[in-house]
Amino acid sequence: MIVAQQLTKRFGDKTAVDNVTFTVRPGKVTGFLGPNGAGKSTTMRMIVGLDRPTSGDVTVSGVAYRRLPSPLTEVGVLLDAKAVHTGRSARDHLRAMAATHGLPRARVDEVIELTGIQSVAGKRAGKFSLGMGQRLGIAAALLGDPHTLILDEPVNGLDPEGVRWVRQFVRHLAAEGRSVLLSSHLMSEMSLTADHVIVLGQGKVLADAPLADLVQAWTRSALVVRSPRLSELVSALASPDVTVTAVQPGVAEIAGVSAAQVGDLAAAHGIPIHELTPRSGSLEEAYLALTGDVVEYKTKEIA
Numbered sequence: 001m002i003v004a005q006q007l008t009k010r011f012g013d014k015t016a017v018d019n020v021t022f023t024v025r026p027g028k029v030t031g032f033l034g035p036n037g038a039g040k041s042t043t044m045r046m047i048v049g050l051d052r053p054t055s056g057d058v059t060v061s062g063v064a065y066r067r068l069p070s071p072l073t074e075v076g077v078l079l080d081a082k083a084v085h086t087g088r089s090a091r092d093h094l095r096a097m098a099a100t101h102g103l104p105r106a107r108v109d110e111v112i113e114l115t116g117i118q119s120v121a122g123k124r125a126g127k128f129s130l131g132m133g134q135r136l137g138i139a140a141a142l143l144g145d146p147h148t149l150i151l152d153e154p155v156n157g158l159d160p161e162g163v164r165w166v167r168q169f170v171r172h173l174a175a176e177g178r179s180v181l182l183s184s185h186l187m188s189e190m191s192l193t194a195d196h197v198i199v200l201g202q203g204k205v206l207a208d209a210p211l212a213d214l215v216q217a218w219t220r221s222a223l224v225v226r227s228p229r230l231s232e233l234v235s236a237l238a239s240p241d242v243t244v245t246a247v248q249p250g251v252a253e254i255a256g257v258s259a260a261q262v263g264d265l266a267a268a269h270g271i272p273i274h275e276l277t278p279r280s281g282s283l284e285e286a287y288l289a290l291t292g293d294v295v296e297y298k299t300k301e302i303a
Helices: 040-047 090-100 104-116 131-142 159-177 187-193 210-220 231-239 259-268 285-292
Strands: 003-013 016-026 029-033 055-060 075-078 148-152 179-183 194-200 206-208 222-226 243-250 252-255 275-281
Touching: 003 040, 003 231, 003 275, 016 040, 016 179, 016 206, 029 159, 029 187, 040 179, 040 206, 075 131, 090 104, 090 131, 104 131, 131 148, 131 159, 131 259, 148 159, 148 259, 159 179, 159 275, 187 285, 194 210, 194 285, 206 210, 206 285, 210 285, 222 231, 222 259, 231 252, 231 259, 259 285
Parallel strands: 029 179, 029 194, 075 148, 148 179
Antiparallel strands: 003 016, 003 055, 194 206, 222 252, 222 275, 243 252
16 A cells, blocks of 8 residues: 655755645556646655655555565556666576565566566566557566556557557456556556556646546546437527537437436427437546646647
């Protein structure tokens, strides 16, 4: 379990992390989200002792990372897949790490097979593609069979099979009772992987909630309605609580009314309905609604 309490980090006059408090619990995949510059990387670096907090504290399994007697067996970390000796082979890189904690060479072979890098294990890590580098980084994080995993953009550069493997594997680890903190900018993938979500913006916690609760709180459900007499139906539904958004001729998204109400009203007026599909909000919509005012680098929208 990871527990951060009033965690703050300043670099000169810039506050990168501002009074952040959260808990990453065992048995769940916790998504760690936020725009570029939100403070996610700095927070993860403080968890594993690479940056010292200006104030506050953070513990893993009840103690500060620097006081863990065997860090590799407690916390598996992937912050930068390129942080390897480029002249070493993948196998030698992992063997060097294993030697620091007295782990057997057999464990090195296990994580090599587990991450699917057997065919390149004898090659220099500096020659690896982005995807292979990510797999090696995940292998290193798994080396000590840790209770807690911290993975920063682990699917970056992976092919679809690799992305699915990471998703299934981290969920398997959480099901075993481990704590998993997973950072990613891929909202669609995070929505399939995370149980709980922490969102940072400008160094502050904007949300800390189960994924389903977050989506429900920050999005609106709607109905996709298709009818050859859509304008009549919309007129019949007119109400201050009902919102209609045109999608294409004969198709609209309607919010603020139930499918049963739309169906009953259409039947009462003799209006044919060709489609009546509930559409739930997405994690991406919730995330954009949460972070819209705290994005540091804004781009111009395309009309």
